Amino acid sequence: MNSLQKMLIVLPVIIVSSVAPSVTLSATPSETATPVLASKPFTSENLERVFNAKLIEQFSPGLSVAVVADGNIILSKGFGKTQIGGLLAVTPDTPFYIASSTKAFTAHISSDIARSKPHSMTPPIMTTPVQKLMPTLRFHPNVNVEQVTLQSLLNHTHGISGDGPVTYRTAFTGEFQSAQDLLALLPHHLASAAGNSFEYSNLGPVLAGYILEHLTGKAWQDLVDEKVFKPLNMHNSANRLTQLDPQKIAQGHEFAGDAFVISKAKKIDKNMHAAGGTYSSANDLAAWLGVHLQQGRWQGKTIFPSELIADAWKQTASQNRTVGGMKRVGWSLGWDIAEYKGQKIYLRPGGFTGYSAHISMMPERGVGVVVLSNGGQLSGMMNQHIVDVIYASLLSEADHDARRIEAENKLQANYAKMIQAQLAEKQKRAARQQPLPLPMANYAGTFENELGTLECQIKDNQLILKMGIAEADTEVFKAEEHAFRTELLGRGQILTYVMKDGKVTGLNLGEKFFAKKL
Known part of the structure; x- marks a missing residue:
């Protein structure tokens, strides 16, 4: 347990998940033709019945979902409101903060820029030590700087601890005047105890974003606009909060014992960063999944070279952690690679105070799912439930309707337990409010x-x-x-x-x- 983990004290959350069976991963999807689900065409009517609107409202003030299959968005739907007690309904075009789902965008633009460099460059840009790409970078003396490459920053094998000022200032406080001031704090990040094994953190993609800015002379946000949002017509996505109408954004909430309250965590342009700095909508992210599932094409047009999609799917690191029934076994440059429901799945979830996002796809099945919500940890439970029941329906799992109802009953039971646990915690915390020794x-x-x-x-x-x-x-x-x-x-x-x-x-x-x- 690192010092950051030790300093975190959280309330208990009970999460229901199914354990995915172990499977043997097949060839990289880019090496095969994009398959289609042959059993039947999927329509919104086929999926509408998996949603329990009352249950969704119980677990999140607002939620938006989109499903991609056979090269089309076959369902996109919104539930609830952008703000508790508000009047504006969530739609599939409502922007939500998607936090770490941003990492896939940073990986994509990194691959694009690396491929645009001369092929004669030796070593290639992805495996060149970053101090050669950006000589002003300085690291703690115990960091093996030769192992810090653009690829290792993106796949979390760079060997630098994420517990330090660059991480906190970019994600939370925004306390820096310039990139130069921020990067001057990098020597405070010690070498990771995990060495160069996979260790997930924000630090690598954040540094990658600044290196890309140095190489191109363009801000990381502008690169994402240019290379992702504009080509895909993602009009409700932004890496700067000031580019969006604040009245139309889904506001983040947390569950406080027996009701949702608006989160006090703040996002401004300054703390929107390359590891977690994006607002996006379900429809926009469905297009992002769709262009991957169609090998770079979307709605009849070639948007990206197929080689960029191959980069997104190629495993560059190994990991071993299971979350929500998805056994994560690998990492590409911006996506988790996992085993789930007997299939190979690529996912990039995101979470921040008040928000939960799930983005995933099964390239060998040609399907993908987006679920965005604004109820914090509680709505994250609902996200996983919706993901489970959608994929169960898409894969025509046996008895999936009966299993969905069973899962809903378990969610209700866990909801009741969570309320009891949080109310008990409130009472415990109230008892601590004793007079202090000093004024x-x-x-x-x-x-x-x-x-x-x-x-x-x-x-x-x-x-x-x-x-x-x-x-x-x-x-x-x-x-x-x-x-x-x-x-x-x-x-x-x-x-x-x-x-x-x-x-x-x-x-x-x-x-x-x-x-x-x-």
Whole structure:
């Protein structure tokens, strides 16, 4: 367990999933003709019955889904509202924040740029140490810089820990003035304990985005616009929040014991990054899946060279983790490669405070599924359920209707358990609210370390934390230890003040020490 994992304290979430059977992976899809499901043509009517609208509303304020098969979008549908208590309905064109699903776009533009470079370049751009591509980059002395290539950054084998200031400042706080200022903090990232084995984090794709900017002279966001969004007419997708109508965006929510509340996590242009900086819609992402399933063609036109699709499907690293019944065994440059329902599946999910996204495809079956929701962890459970029942229907699994009803009953049971668990947690947390040893004003101040500047402010006798654009409330955790609980950086953390001679000299946020600024 790394220090980031140790500092995260989260509420229990019960998730229902089926275990995928083990299968032998076949040839890379690009080596075979794109197959079609021959059993019957699929229409929206065939799939409509798998959706339980009341159950979806229970698990998420809003949800959008799209299904691709046989070279067409065969279903796209919205449920609920963009905001709890609001009037604007979610449609298949509603933009949702899709977080780490962004990594597939960064991989695509990397492949495109690498292929546009002279073929005589030795070694090729993907396997050239990045310090030769961008000589200003500096790393911690214990990082093996010869192993840090564009490919290793994209497939999470670069050997650098993701626990550090570049990750936090790009994903949460936006606390940097320029790319140069941000990358100057890279030496604070130690070598990974996993060495050059696969270790998933945001750091690699974030750095890849800046290297692409250096090589092309274009911002990463503009490269995605130019090479992905515009060719596919993805009009409801953006890597800058300011390009979208804020009134039409699905707002992120979290489930607070017995009701959804709007998430306090903020996204602005500054913390929209190459590992998780995209808003997109179900229809737009269906086109993104469709062009892969059609070997670079979509709606009768050639959009991308087939070689780029081959790059997306080629395994470049191995992994071993099972999530939602999908046994992830490999990684290409931007997609997980997994075994699921006896099939080979490519997926790139995403999650952030208030949002959950699922994007996947079975190239050898010619089908793909998009599910986007704005109810945080709870709606992530619904996402997986919808994915399961759609693929069960598309693959004509035996008794899939009966199994769907059984799964819905399990979801309802787990929903009840989750409410009980969260209400019990609320009571437990309420009991912790004991008088503090010092007057509240003593806990105010400015604290600093390599992660950034942490402002501790007192408002209405409550401690409020701010780091860049990130802001969070606190509650007493252990009064006698001057300890508070907060969710400043995406998940629950414990903040403990460090005292000397009865005065505050610093604080620990998880295992990270911040010195008080005098």
